[in-house]
Amino acid sequence: MRPSRRSGRALAAACTLILLLSGCARMLDGQAVSIFADPFRVGGLQAVDGPTGLRPDAPPPDREVRGTDGGRIDQLAAQSVSDLEAFWTTTYPNTFDGDFRPVNSLLSWDPGQLKGTFCKSRTFLLVNAAYCYLDNTIGWDRRLLLPALRNAYGDMAITMVLAHEYGHAIARTAGITKRRQTPTLVAEQQADCLAGVYLRWVAQGDSPRFTLSTGDGLNGVLAAMLALRDPLLNPEETVGHNEHGSAFERISAFQFGFTDGADSCRSIDAKEIEQRRGELPVQLQQNETGEVPVSEDSVRVVVEAMNIAFTPAKPPQLSFDTATASSCTDARPSPPASYCPATNTITVDLPGLQTMGTPSKDAKLATLSGDNTAYSVLVSRYMQAVQIEHGGLVLDNATAALRTACLTGVATTKLSQGVTTSNGGTIALTAGDLDEAVAGLLTNGLAAGDINGESVPAGFSRIDAYRTGVLGDFDRCLQRFP
Structure with missing residues (x-):
């Protein structure tokens, strides 16, 4: 993420970055419902470990x-x-x-x-x-x-x-x-x-x-692909020159x-x-790291940006009191960010969100975690509130989990041009943010969680749903995950 102030070829090769997998999402069990939008299938194959x-x-x-x-x-x-x-x-x-x-x-x-x-x-x-x-x-x-x-x-x-x-x-x-x-x-x-x-x-x-296997086996293959991504382009580098892709x-x-x-x-x-x-950023700007440390202020700015981007009739309230998530009557907590429909409140466990959004300092491992690993989880809970306002959507099943991932992708794209908040600052997507979100979808799955924070078994499906939203729009997400 990027906050800012505004006035008003012989060789085809692989790279050497390594990403560690860590599994902490609760995965849903259930029955298959369709071919490519089925939460329990991967491109038409049953999602299974083995x-x-x-x-x-x-x-x-x-x-x-x-x-x-x-x-x-x-x-x-x-x-x-x-x-x-x-x-x-x-x-x-x-x-x-x-x-x-x-x-x-x-x-x-x-x-x-x-x-x-x-x-x-x-x-x-x-x-x-x-x-x-x-x-x-x-x-x-x-x-x-x-x-x-x-x-x-x-x-x-x-x-x-x-x-x-x-x-x-x-x-x-x-x-x-x-x-x-x-x-x-x-x-x-x-x-x-x-x-x-x-x-x-x-x-x-x-x-x-x-x-x-289409579950943990394919997750490992995708994690290796994450490790082989291009490094972020600096301002002095030319877009398109010897790129392999994010x-x-x-x-x-x-x-x-x-x-x-x-x-x-x-x-x-x-x-x-x-x-x-499209307009998705692929290059860092001058004096830009692409990282906004997670804080109470930054969380409030992201939520305000979502209010501006989606203009809900009743914007969700924001709380940093984790006890409120435990007292919700119609949803279980999904730390480090939880949404309660009964009170229309997003509850943030700030220390937990900060840990999720802090890039690894281990010099031996170049992980993809970063600020947007955390912010994408926060945005996913906001998109639960948007779904509540839309009406008629079931929010506690596997389809809802992938719909949430898809809508989180839609929200991500809305930030590609930046959203200016009431204090004159701008919150915007930067190069690397999509990769950080994808890493989170693969390793913990929380941005692809239903109202109770439960996800689907295959990281492939979670990333596919998110990409559908990034490259699509709100209606496309509802059509694919009704």
Whole structure:
């Protein structure tokens, strides 16, 4: 968030940021009701926890790895590429013109060793995984990047990274990525989309080598994608130059592929991304950090901004007395922000909200938590009040939870141009705020909670509902989650 005063290409690569998962949301159980808006399904698949990773009876890999040390990382990578090629051998000719062509070779390196090259670059200190357009090869750092991702998110984090890199090869062969004409931003999100297509196949249970549950397993894959987002652009950097995309954008592209298949990846181009971005900020302004420390004053400003943006006939009251949430007669507390319909009151546990909105200071971990992780939860409770005023909406079930996430997305977009409050200040969305909200939706789910703070099992569904609101409007949310 940003408060202010106003008067009146050879290499397609991954990054190395790590996000820790922490689960604290209460998840709802229930029955399925429809296909894509069903709170208990993920892109049409049942949302369930279960086995995720390499199958114990997986066949041996079909591909050899040059430079391998024979360790577990390289074994998983070879299995991942073998599985990807089994998938695309069948899927490619059913989607694209021509025949599937596997990559020429695979290379593993230790970035601590002085010797070695990949894609005409030295592998010394090269902490990365990448597809090389020059010779149609895929390579990875087996010592730092892939082990760190695996330690944080499990085996499928390695498979996800290589599915993305193989996506570059598929997009190139299919002609939807043209190396010299296609911007990096477009090529990267096309590859994210194609990774989603493959991982849908795994989640369906069709892979002979891997399993992926649509609950905690897919949550881990999405968390790894959060970790691989671009850093925030500074004022002196150029938008569009060597961008891969924010976490919000990259997960959106992944979800397109997972839900709609490979044809949806064709539609990702510069125009589509520009339309999807709209007025959403992607670059920090001069002297801007993007962080507004959570305080009583900042909470009041956010609520006032919501009053201005949505003009409810009876704006909700704001309380910092946590006892009032416990005494609510028609809703349970959902700390650190709770809404009580009986009294039309939002109760904020300020210390809890401050903890949620404070970026991690652990130098070893670049988490995505920040001020909007907290403010999105506060806004979600405000949108409960808006739903009450709309009338006729059930607020204590799984559909209500996703409707709340969707409307929180609508509120987020309203802040993209800034809302000026009574004291002359402006509260506005900044670069990174969407990613912070997505991190919260994945790790705690509270911004996708019903009136009692209960969420749905799959982080995929929570993020998908939020994105629907960010890219849509109030009516679209009610149509999808009636």
